Amino acid sequence: MKLNCKHVWEHISEYIDDTVDAKLREDIERHLEHCEICSAILDSTRNILVLTADDRTFELPVGYSERLHERLAKEMENSEKDSTKE
Amino acid sequence: MRTTETHEAGLIARVLAGEKELFHELIRPYERMVYLTLFSIVKNEAEAGDGAQQTVISAYRHLASFRGDAKFSTWLATIAINEGRKRLRKAKGAAEESLKEQAASHEGDFTPAPLTDWREIPLEALERKELREALRVAVAELPGIYRQVFALRDLEELSVEETAQALGINPGAVKVRLHRARIMLQKRLVPFLKTTAPARRGFFRRAP
Numbered sequence: 001m002k003l004n005c006k007h008v009w010e011h012i013s014e015y016i017d018d019t020v021d022a023k024l025r026e027d028i029e030r031h032l033e034h035c036e037i038c039s040a041i042l043d044s045t046r047n048i049l050v051l052t053a054d055d056r057t058f059e060l061p062v063g064y065s066e067r068l069h070e071r072l073a074k075e076m077e078n079s080e081k082d083s084t085k086e
Numbered sequence: 087m088r089t090t091e092t093h094e095a096g097l098i099a100r101v102l103a104g105e106k107e108l109f110h111e112l113i114r115p116y117e118r119m120v121y122l123t124l125f126s127i128v129k130n131e132a133e134a135g136d137g138a139q140q141t142v143i144s145a146y147r148h149l150a151s152f153r154g155d156a157k158f159s160t161w162l163a164t165i166a167i168n169e170g171r172k173r174l175r176k177a178k179g180a181a182e183e184s185l186k187e188q189a190a191s192h193e194g195d196f197t198p199a200p201l202t203d204w205r206e207i208p209l210e211a212l213e214r215k216e217l218r219e220a221l222r223v224a225v226a227e228l229p230g231i232y233r234q235v236f237a238l239r240d241l242e243e244l245s246v247e248e249t250a251q252a253l254g255i256n257p258g259a260v261k262v263r264l265h266r267a268r269i270m271l272q273k274r275l276v277p278f279l280k281t282t283a284p285a286r287r288g289f290f291r292r293a294p
């Protein structure tokens with residue numbers, strides 16, 4: 001089947017996740033070979049996902065981990081004192 | 087991943103048997119996931135930090151109820167999501183928020199934005215701080231139902247199945263929302279990505 005651009009866009013997310021079936025994958029790839037528009041959309045979407053997964057994009061607040069474990073340690077201490085409560 | 091699960095199961099058993107200190111070790115790999123899950127719901131650094139603490143404490147208190155039919159990470163994500171939703175309700179009033187989100191899920195054009203004169207963005211462009219900032223803003227501005235799926239899948243890298251379990255929706259809905267979230271982000275960030283292209287082009291092309 002010959003896909004048009006709109007078909008490709010509809011499957012772009014699944015294509016990135018590699019969850020389209022083999023036949024559709026082949027059709028999409030054939031389309032991408034000659035369609036610059038879809039290739040650019042695919043590249044830009046992929047780049048956004050690479051950037052999202054990069055730890056420097058979404059950073060944790062300074063001291064987050066320390067505060068978390070301190071609070072947890074306090075909780076453990078308290079639950080030891082009176083294990084009947086809570 | 088099998089070994090991670092075996093290792094975790096061992097830790098859990100020991101914590102429950104009284105070696106509670108080991109709970110610190112158990113949650114360490116998921117600190118980031120817990121925070122980002124909370125943040126994707128409450129969108130506030132301080133609230134997300136407090137919510138993360140509450141999530142971890144709640145997980146500690148209820149560890150005995152973890153059955154192992156889900157992965158520990160999914161179980162923890164579920165607690166984080168509930169904690170986030172509780173905080174959101176307190177802050178806003180649930181009705182208002184869910185109405186807004188339902189409305190948002192029905193509107194909108196989920197077609198990507200075409201780029202002209204595009205070529206693959208140079209890696210150094212991805213290094214730019216402004217691009218990261220633009221992405222953070224764009225993610226924050228996604229409607230909640232899309233932002234939460236996007237955060238679990240693409241930021242915290244849970245599987246479709248785990249994301250569905252954690253959010254209490256079916257895998258089909260995860261895929262649809264993820265697709266829309268990605269397209270919306272692509273659309274929002276294209277102007278940003280585009281600005282890198284001309285420079286590159288200018289560099290490679292000789293002036294006429």
Ligand SMILES: [Zn+2]
Pocket residue numbers: 004005006008031035036037038039
């Ligand atoms: Zn096309």
